[in-house]
Amino acid sequence: MKQSSRFKPDFRALFESAPACYLVLRTDLTIAAVSDAYLKATMTKREKILGRGLFDVFPDNPADPAATGVSNLSASLQRVLKNKLPDTMAVQKYDIRRPESAGGGFEERYWSPVNSPVFNDRHEITYIIHRVEDVTEFVRLKQAGVEQHRATEALKLRAERMETELFLRAQELQNTNKRLLDSEIFLDSIIENxxxxxxxxxxxxxxxxxxxxxxxxxxxxxxxxxxxxxxxxxxxxxxxxxxxxxxxxxxxxxxxxxxxxxxxxxxxxxxxxxxxxxxxxxxxxxxxxxxxxxxxxITERKAAEERFHAVAETANDALIIADQQGNILYFNNAAERCFGYRRDELIGKPLSLLMPARFHAAHLAGFKHFLATGESRVVGKTVELTGQRKNAEEFPLELSLASWKVAENSYFTGIARDITQQRAALDALRASEERFRILVEGVQDYAIFMLHADGRVASWNLGAERIKGYSAAEIVGRHFSQFYLPDDVAQGKPLRELACAAANGRVEAEGWRLRKDGSRFWANTVIAALYDSQGKLRGFSKVTRDVTEQRAIEQRVHDLNRHLQSRNAELVAVNHELEAFSYSVSHDLRAPLRAIDGFSREVLESYADRLDAKGQGYLQRVRAASQRMGELIDDLLKLARITRTELQRSEVDLSTLAQEIFSEQRSRVPTRQIEMSIAPRLPASADPNLIRVALENLLSNADKFTARSERARIEVGSLQQDDEQVFFVRDNGAGFDMAYADKLFCAFQRLHGANEFEGTGIGLATVQRIIHRHGGRIWAQAQVNSGATFFFTLPT
Amino acid sequence: MEDSLNDKKTILLVEDNPDDEELTRLALTRSNIANEIIVAHDGAEALDFLLATGIHAARNIRMMPSVMLLDLKLPKVGGIEVLQRIRADERTRLLPVVVLTSSKEEQDIVTSYRFGANSYIRKPVNFEQFIDAVRQLGLYWLLINESPWQSIEFK
The missing domain is CATH 3.30.450.20 (PAS domain)
Structure with a gap:
């Protein structure tokens, strides 16, 4: 074992020299290693095939349309990769390419392959070992042998026959396997997809x-x-x-x-x-x-449901879902508010609870009809209906109804809105519009009509018909320029006025317009531009008045004014003439009088010895007459001056003034006994100079006409008469006959003979003129020998 | 000699109406005023006399009347204009002027004083009153009043 640990065998050499046909494949089916025997059997060279794809090196024989080699081997290898188990294949016909040196083309070969997985320590496949046995000779023998050695060895024949059958059965087995496999692939594919x-x-x-x-x-x-x-x-x-x-x-x-x-x-x-x-x-x-x-x-579905709930529960409109029995499935917050029910009172209950009983039959009939035919007066539309709240209160509602189907079941979604307020507002608006329309239509003195933005007539009232002569039917839709004179139209006046109104909001004009019958009238027109809420020009309103008569009246007033002005100028000229006249009178009429008087006196003085008493008396008369004429001229001038001078009012106390005048008169004739009674305060608004002249005249008259009275008495005072202060000057003198009262204030009119009382007859005319100039009145009351009273007013 | 002229204290009467001229003379006579009366019959003649022009070009301009009795309503040049002209001229500026006229119009009175009249007298129709007026103005302007001319010549 020690030895073996030191001994490092050359596995590659060992592998390559193994007597069997081996091919090592990577999982991507490229060739990783190959044994010499495999190379020999497949007539390939190692360096030509290492690293290449298996099916690249060993494609199907293109000359054999029935070749299944590639597909069978590929399927086997995929099974190994998938199942991580070895896969033994049936004998395969898998032709191989003959090298060009050996004549090219494909050579028929039969193989018996086994594919085995090689794992790493994580149980992952790293390689597949493909081992094959070249059974070509065997298969050929089997096929040829059937013919060649039939007659020879019976046993051998049987054996061969058995082998052949074996092979054929193996092929059947593979076919069965393949069918099984196909069905497995089918199921796999379903699951997979x-x-x-x-x-x-x-x-x-x-x-x-x-x-x-x-x-x-x-x-x-x-x-x-x-x-x-x-x-x-x-x-x-x-x-x-x-x-x-x-x-x-x-x-x-x-x-x-x-x-x-x-x-x-x-x-x-x-x-x-x-x-x-x-x-x-x-x-x-x-x-x-x-x-x-x-x-x-179900994430999306869940989100969609949540969205639905969020929307449905916060919606302002009532949302109701019902099934095809007409029972309520869903009832949102707004529906609770709208109908006054809690949802738990209504879920599962019929929709008819939400409408007045008198509509129930129609509702049920419509419902049935829809379910049977799919036709409806309401489904898929927005309609206005009458709803009923829990407290039986009825209200107008706007309902949008939709239906949808799941499987065989129909459902209904209704969105309802309480339109009580809108209805009321709309009714009010309609009523107001109606009133306004009636008002406008009924106005007769004004033509009130609308124009489209392009100037075509859009509406027409009674006044328009009366003033312009067209009926609404004749004129609506026609262009308003036909109301203008042809010259105005040619100069573009109608459209210019519209443009001006559009730019400034409003334009007012006056001018001649045409009636339907071609006659003219003088019109005052106001055109106002009408804009919608977006500021877009919608059209114009036009109000036209026939002011022909007014214009004629204005013209007359104008003419009258001009006439008055010229009259006024004439009067001014006359006044100037009068002034020149009175100046001339004061200057030129007096000079001859002076000569008459002067020379008469000179004659009386220097030639008295040559005249008898009668002659002297006549000359005295000449002198007296000329002097009297001088006085007349002076009084006339005074009267004229009063008319000419401008009135300058201020506060005047007539009491003080009368006192002053009386004192002056007394100083002239201090011996006369007169009882004078002057009220303590008599304030008036008057021109101080003129009112003094008037009082002087009145008082000197009183003085004069009491000259013969035994106990002369003069009174100055005031009294209230009909909210008016009336001043008076009263005496107990000669008085006069009221029959002549109307002549009292005329210039040169005297009610007494010159031998009775002296005077020019201009004094009272002067007083009257002064009072009149103050806007006041003057009148007198008298009785012969019982005195006279002169009344006058001085309005402020 | 010149002194003696001024000593004579003449009166210049500017009057177009011969009746009024005669009546004025009569009134002066009745008032025992015997000073020389020079009469100009219109405004132009009055100016010629005072400024020594026209028919009076040969006149010694330094011999000035003691007083001028000036009517307002005159042919050619009116009384007010005469007044304006002599007040505008250095040589006649100081001449005493009494407006003697028929008019009692306020405007005439005011205008006369505005242009430098020294006095304004309305001729009354009544001759007694007229004599009285003329007498008083004669006494005043010829006797009581000191003429400006002496003072000028004194210098």
Whole structure:
């Protein structure tokens, strides 16, 4: 043994020189080593075949269409790789290539091959040893011998016959095996391609002995890594404990175990959820030999279900699922809120609970009809129906109903929404729109209509019909430019106004427009652009008013104004003339009077001796007349001046003013006895200068007409009459006859003879003019010989 | 000689109406005022006299009247303009001017004073009153009032 430990045999040389035909193959079926005998038998050279693929070196004979060598050998080798067991093949006809030196082509050969796996210490196949026996001679002998040696040795013949039969039987056996194998491949293929994971564990240590493709994919390991291992090699301990615990239970009870949902840690897809069925495979003694597992990956379905629940339970719409009996299977949160039932009150109960009783018959009939014919008024549509809550309250609901089928069973999904508020809002909106529409349509004084964005008429009201003469039927759809004069249209005015409205939101215009009958009217129009919520131009509203009459009135007012202005200018000119006239009067009419008076006096002075008393008297009259005329002229000028001067109001106390004037008059004739009574305070709003002139006149009149009274009495005061303050100046003098009261205030009108009381007759005219200029009134009350009272007002 | 002219204290009467001229003379006579009266019949003649131009070009400009009685309503050049012109001229600026007119219009009175009238008298229609007015103004301007001319010549 010591020797052997030192002795290092040349295994390669040993192997190559072995007297049998050996070929060593790698698992990818390339040639790793070959014995000399194999080379000789196959007429090949080592250096030509090492490293090459087996079937590359030994292809089927193309001249033999029935060749099965390659496929049989390949199948055998695959079995070895798969089963990790040696595989003995039946005698094979496997022709080999003849070297070119020996004439080329293929040479008929028969072989008896055995393929054996070589393992490493991890029980993985590393090589396959392919050993063959060249039995060509034998087979040929058998075939030829039947003819050649028939007559010779009977025993030999029998023996040969037996051998031949043996060979033929072996071939039959192989055919049977192949059929078996085919069926096995068929089953394997089914298992392999099942979409669910299929695995088999042996019963003792629960190591995997089989895994299909779906299993590999799910767990993320190749089956070569899985076979021979157990759960603890791949899964966290708790999971492995759980699996193993179930496995033991199954094997012990000998009964199938259905695990609806279990998590499993995979290599590449994280945790997945499986629905697993575990099935015990028992031996004839009733002991568990294997455990078959079939797992469906339900992760997606589970996620989908969870998604459904998440969506369904948070949805605002009621979601109800019913079966084909019309019984409720599912009822979500929103449905509870909507109908007022808890779901446990309704699951399994008929849908008809959710509608008023009067609809039950129609509901059931429709339901039956749908199940029988697939036709429905509601299924697959969205309809508005009446729902009923638990408290019997009815409400409008919008229902979308769908049906689906699983196997022969129909199911119904309904999505319902309580539209009480929408309905109310819609009703309110409709009512408001209706009111508005009626309002707009009924307006007669305004043409109110809509235009599409391109200017075609979209709507038409009564006012439009009245003003423009078209009925709605005649004009809707036509372009609004036909309301404009042809010249305006030619200049692009209608479209320009639309563009302007679109740019600025609104445009207002005035101008001539055409009626249907071709007549014109002067229109005031407002065009407003209408935009939708996205800011897109939807069209225009247009309001047109016929303002022809208004325009005519405006024109008349304008004309009147112009006329007034020219009249005003005339008046100003007349006033100027009057001014010039009165100036001229004051200047030029007085000069001759002065001459008359002056020279008359001079005659009386220097030539008195040449005139008798009568002549002198006449000259005195000439003088008196000229002087009186001077006074008249002065009073007239005063009257004119009052009319001309501008009124400048301020607070004036008539009491103080009257006092001052009275004092002045007294100072002139201090001997006269007059009883004067002036109210203490008489405030008024008046022009101080003018009101002084008026009071002077009134007071001097009073003074004058009381000259003959024994006890002259003059009173100045005020009284309240109909919310109006009325001032008055009263005397107890001569008075006058009220029959002439209307002549009192006319210039030069005197009610007394010049021989009675002196005066020019202009004083009261002046007073009246002053009062009138203040917007006031003046009137008098009198009685002959009992005095007179002059009343006047000075409104503020 | 020039002194003697000024000593004579003449009156310049500017009056287009011969009646008024005569009445003024009468009034002065009745008032015992015998000073020489020079009459100009319109504004232009008055200016010619005062400024020694036109028909009065040969006149000694230094011999100035003691007072000018000026009517406002005059042919050719009106009284107000005469007043304006003499007040604008250095030689006549100081001449005492009494406006003697029929007008009692406020505007005439104010305008006259604004352009430098020394006095404003309205001719009354009543001749007694007229004589009285003329007498008073004669006494005042010819006797009581000191003429500016003496002072100027004194210098």
């Amino acid at each position: 099942l979409p669910n994971m299929v695995f088999v564990k042996e019963a003792n240590e629960l190591r995997f002995v089989l895994f299909n493709k779906a299993g590999e994919r799910l767990l993320g390991y190749p089956r070569t890594a899985l076979v021979g291992k157990n759960d603890y090699d791949f899964f966290p301990k708790e999971q492995a404990d759980h699996f193993v615990c179930n496995d033991r239970k199954v094997l012990q009870n000998g009964k199938l175990l259905d695990i609806p949902e279990e998590p499993i840690q995979t290599r590449t897809q994280g945790i997945r959820f499986l629905h697993t069925k575990k099935i015990p495979i028992m031996d004839s003694d009733g002991r568990g030999r294997y455990l078959l597992g079939i797992s469906e990956d």
